[in-house]
Amino acid sequence: MRIGQAGAVLKRHGVMTSLTERLDGPSAIAIWGSDEPGDAFRLGTRELDWHHHRRGQLFCIESGLIRLHTKQGSWLLPPQRIGWLPPGLHHKVTLSGVLSGWGVLLTPAASRTLPSQPCVMGVSDLLRALVRRAAGWTNADRLTPAQTRVVAVLLDEIRGAPQEPLHLPMPTDIRALRIANALIRRPHDARTLHELGEWAGLSERTARRIFMAETGMGFTQWRQQARLTLALERLAANEPVADVAEALGYATSSNFIAMFRRAFGEPPARYFAKQRRTRNVG
Structure with a gap:
């Protein structure tokens, strides 16, 4: 897994959940995952039972399919689309043949201007490039002014992304x-x-x-x-x-x-x- 500025955090805490639950530090943590053994952000084919995260999650997969279940219904995430999961929402996840993908973990404060319910959106080349840039950051505790501007553009791209009809309430x-x-x-x-x-x-x-x-x-x-x-x-x-x-x-x-x-x-x-x-x- 490539985790950009999250690297030091992962080494310190040793588990992926430390990233999704962390409220201090950077407002955005970019992560890349695969189906490789030992990857902390392990993908592949598996089910994750009911749980929730303190940080909001943006995620995109390069192959396979993800179905996100909540008490209100389900959302389907095919490749090359963005899924959004607000912080604190109970959910379970089914992954099918997901070989690689990326995610951005946002603090509750950074999540406030994004949708209050899960959704699936289109992904632009600019957004993908911004995530790749963020995944290369090495500072673990705070963003530089330039990095803060990158996150602001990333959030603007998310707010303007078209939602797709992949929700089944x-x-x-x-x-x-x-x-x-x-x-x-x-x-x-x-x-x-x-x-x-x-x-x-x-x-x-x-x-x-x-x-x-x-x-x-x-x-x-x-x-x-x-x-x-x-x-x-x-x-x-x-x-x-x-x-x-x-x-x-x-x-x-x-x-x-x-x-x-x-x-x-x-x-x-x-x-x-x-x-x-x-x-x-x-």
């Missing part, structure tokens, strides 16, 4: 949650909301009201969002588009590709090819 009502979990387990389930409501013990009208009130989405939009996030997981694992479309309940691959294009502005093949090109260049 979950209802809290036990009946609506039963419907949501059923559709995540079996996304090809073709039952209507009326049929699902009868199965879960509530009327269609009540189900629509609950989904809108508790997830901020209408049921149809929520169902499509669930399929979209599940599609990204499968596509990131190199499943053929036709197989993904069938698994999610689409009548044809064309219908699935049209949905994907509406969400991301391009078809799946181009979306993932762009990520591979960016990774090879970076």
